[in-house]
Amino acid sequence: MNESSRRMQRVLREITTGSALVPVFAILLAMIVGAVMIAATNVDVQETSGYFFSRPGDCLLAIWQAVSGAYTSLFQGAIYNFDAGNFTDGIRPLTDTLTNATPLIAGGLGVALAFRVGLFNIGGQGQMLIAASVAGWIGFSFNLPPVVHLLVALLGGLAGGAVWGGLVGILKARTGAHEVIVTIMLNYVAFYLVSWMLRTPGLLQAPGSSNPQSPPEAANAILPKIFGPGYSTHFGLVFALLATAVVWWILVRSGLGFQFRAVGFNPRAARVAGINVSRMYVYALLISASLLGLAGVSQVLGTVNTGFTSTIDAGLGFDAITVALLGRSTPIGTLLAALLFGAFRAGGYSMQAVNQVPIEIVLVVQSLIVLFIAAPPLVRSIFRLPDPRRIRDQGLRLRRTKKAGVSA
Amino acid sequence: MSVVTSRASDPVVTIGGETANPVSRKVPIVFTAVTVIAVLAAISARSGDTAFRFTRSSADPTQLPEMHLPVCPTLWVIAVLLAVGTLFAWRRLLVRRKVPMWLVAVYGTLAVIGFLVWAGVGHAIPLVGLLGGALSLAVPLVYGALAGVIGERVGVVNIAIEAQLLSGAFTAAIVSSVTKQPLLALPAAMVTGMLVGMVLAAFSLKYLVDQVIVGVVLNVLVIGLTSFLYSQVLVPHADQLNTPVRLDALPIPLLSDIPVIGPVFFRQTIVVYLMYVAVAVVAAGLFRTRWGLRLRAVGEHPKAADTVGIKVISTRLWNVALAGAIAGLGGTFFTIGSGIAFNKQMTAGMGYIALAAVIFGKWHPIKATLAALLFGFASNLQNTLSVIGSPVPSEFMLMLPYVVTILAVAGLVGKSRAPAASGKPYVKG
Numbered sequence: 001m002n003e004s005s006r007r008m009q010r011v012l013r014e015i016t017t018g019s020a021l022v023p024v025f026a027i028l029l030a031m032i033v034g035a036v037m038i039a040a041t042n043v044d045v046q047e048t049s050g051y052f053f054s055r056p057g058d059c060l061l062a063i064w065q066a067v068s069g070a071y072t073s074l075f076q077g078a079i080y081n082f083d084a085g086n087f088t089d090g091i092r093p094l095t096d097t098l099t100n101a102t103p104l105i106a107g108g109l110g111v112a113l114a115f116r117v118g119l120f121n122i123g124g125q126g127q128m129l130i131a132a133s134v135a136g137w138i139g140f141s142f143n144l145p146p147v148v149h150l151l152v153a154l155l156g157g158l159a160g161g162a163v164w165g166g167l168v169g170i171l172k173a174r175t176g177a178h179e180v181i182v183t184i185m186l187n188y189v190a191f192y193l194v195s196w197m198l199r200t201p202g203l204l205q206a207p208g209s210s211n212p213q214s215p216p217e218a219a220n221a222i223l224p225k226i227f228g229p230g231y232s233t234h235f236g237l238v239f240a241l242l243a244t245a246v247v248w249w250i251l252v253r254s255g256l257g258f259q260f261r262a263v264g265f266n267p268r269a270a271r272v273a274g275i276n277v278s279r280m281y282v283y284a285l286l287i288s289a290s291l292l293g294l295a296g297v298s299q300v301l302g303t304v305n306t307g308f309t310s311t312i313d314a315g316l317g318f319d320a321i322t323v324a325l326l327g328r329s330t331p332i333g334t335l336l337a338a339l340l341f342g343a344f345r346a347g348g349y350s351m352q353a354v355n356q357v358p359i360e361i362v363l364v365v366q367s368l369i370v371l372f373i374a375a376p377p378l379v380r381s382i383f384r385l386p387d388p389r390r391i392r393d394q395g396l397r398l399r400r401t402k403k404a405g406v407s408a
Numbered sequence: 409m410s411v412v413t414s415r416a417s418d419p420v421v422t423i424g425g426e427t428a429n430p431v432s433r434k435v436p437i438v439f440t441a442v443t444v445i446a447v448l449a450a451i452s453a454r455s456g457d458t459a460f461r462f463t464r465s466s467a468d469p470t471q472l473p474e475m476h477l478p479v480c481p482t483l484w485v486i487a488v489l490l491a492v493g494t495l496f497a498w499r500r501l502l503v504r505r506k507v508p509m510w511l512v513a514v515y516g517t518l519a520v521i522g523f524l525v526w527a528g529v530g531h532a533i534p535l536v537g538l539l540g541g542a543l544s545l546a547v548p549l550v551y552g553a554l555a556g557v558i559g560e561r562v563g564v565v566n567i568a569i570e571a572q573l574l575s576g577a578f579t580a581a582i583v584s585s586v587t588k589q590p591l592l593a594l595p596a597a598m599v600t601g602m603l604v605g606m607v608l609a610a611f612s613l614k615y616l617v618d619q620v621i622v623g624v625v626l627n628v629l630v631i632g633l634t635s636f637l638y639s640q641v642l643v644p645h646a647d648q649l650n651t652p653v654r655l656d657a658l659p660i661p662l663l664s665d666i667p668v669i670g671p672v673f674f675r676q677t678i679v680v681y682l683m684y685v686a687v688a689v690v691a692a693g694l695f696r697t698r699w700g701l702r703l704r705a706v707g708e709h710p711k712a713a714d715t716v717g718i719k720v721i722s723t724r725l726w727n728v729a730l731a732g733a734i735a736g737l738g739g740t741f742f743t744i745g746s747g748i749a750f751n752k753q754m755t756a757g758m759g760y761i762a763l764a765a766v767i768f769g770k771w772h773p774i775k776a777t778l779a780a781l782l783f784g785f786a787s788n789l790q791n792t793l794s795v796i797g798s799p800v801p802s803e804f805m806l807m808l809p810y811v812v813t814i815l816a817v818a819g820l821v822g823k824s825r826a827p828a829a830s831g832k833p834y835v836k837g
Binding site: 037056182184186187195199224318366371374378 | 807
């Protein structure tokens, strides 16, 4: 066996056994479960299954039509619409995916950064709401020059989110209050606070309206569309990508990130090493919450800029957690996971509209993906993939027995 | 061995008893703030009466007259009492003793009565409805908190309480609608809650996935599954599948005739009575039986437990499953317990509040139950006040339970310690 073929073999083994295939199979597995659910609840499938044993073809055809129709719409709503005829319309779903991914990138980074410090930030909803309210308020109540207005609103939003999250950090550092409880509670506090402000004239409510909704944003405060007015993707995406780079730099290159990771690995050891653990908690939550704030700002100044309600967060604070989990709390992984989930969100809407498959199927598929990816042994046993550790051990044993044979 | 037992009982001992730790200044500070607010309220109070109604309807066997309290004098009396309590708390601090728990309870009750008097000027506050509603609202929280306590005590963080409640509510609605037998729905809900618990156990114990991750993901999964099935199956077949038969209230003879206490505690559904039993059994079982000792040993120091022959993994698996069944039973409250059809995400984050009650209650079943009752009371206070019309915007009343929790977790409870091995996987060897 020559050197190059041995190297080829090693690469092949790493692809089939290493972690490279597990995410692919996890997504495949989750899609299969989703297909089963779509088929099982489809009316045609239920009807034809009544006479399955006399004419099984009908039932199988109905299953095929239900599943392939749903997944075709998912693809056409998320990546490229082949029915559109020309490229400019066909590519629109992909830009919708990017729009949906924007807050997920920012929010996912926020949750991921907190995870790396050993903190669980469930408070995305509250931080997004406060950030969106501050940014939205600056956006509709002032008249500032073009670029300045946007930046002021953006920074105001980030600060609002940071204050809401920093509160958690200070409470944890000062009193030892558990961040999971405090963030959950602050979600509700933020929701009711924003709801109250939205129905109180003079605060956030649109003048002359009785609905709990804010006035539309001023033109100067709106995040401009990247690909022109025909496409929904806005400049929030650029900020989210910038945030990815910044978080990567903080975690991987900066001294602060080193301390963050040290605290995340083992807070006691970090304290012994002279790191101020409480301060790291505060800093981490400030940064984490301002990233979730960015998600809120991109919602209020980008996606929904015609006046917001108290549901502006659209459940993204919780989706951000699954994004961070899928991305294994690394900046690049989070970015990719957010793009995938953005595609699911965009495609889910078209699946609901075209095939009447409720969009909640997306939640099921997403959560199954995270579950399967988190448990590689399960995926390996389902698809009969070999365990990399066992192969290594077998190789060692083989070599040992060979050696023993030679010496004997 | 002595290390294990002392650690296992640690969180229980320090709560009420005296410790060598420096005495916290938080309680007196909070007391002072409350007193100042009470005095301000007394100064600015509107003149008039606040009535307290002790009977629910004229059909009640014992009729108690309404109690009318003149607002200004009552508030002043309460403010003075609160001030005395505050002084006492500061005095205890000076002699470096802890403020006793009963004082905090009495203080809190006085403050609440004061608030009711202040907010309900010119109206009658239905005390029975207020307390009874509070108990009902607390039912899923108590079950969820018990599930959380068992899970964490055995070493598995149960964030999936929300999923267990929701799956219980879903199953109960379907079984009750199909069979027209709400009692059959109770075991069915327990089974689905248990299944969610088993999935949590399988992923966290067999595949060693982070328990918090599995819990959060399971919540999303169950929300997705139930919402999907709701839109796809329950809505088109609402007559057959989603018109649950309600559990009837079963008044307990004699006990239910006691004024105020009777209608509040003993004129409830079987789910509430089972809750009393569950709280008592879990509390006694955890600290008085071999099951509880083993459970806590596994949660505090699995290696030591393993060494003395306790099977760590199977103990965790079965107790997490049990916790799931308890939470699933609590989920029945949402549908058959209150006679409402199943709806998407109808548990609305109650599982997370139950989790807060677990930590608020320092991983103790009785204290967690009290925390859950406090949440129920605060939520129902808002309902009652919005009916009689209160000077405070309803959003702020709705916020109250959450703000109280934050204050309590940060101030009155302070640093709480989870069971030592909670959230950590155990690998034998």
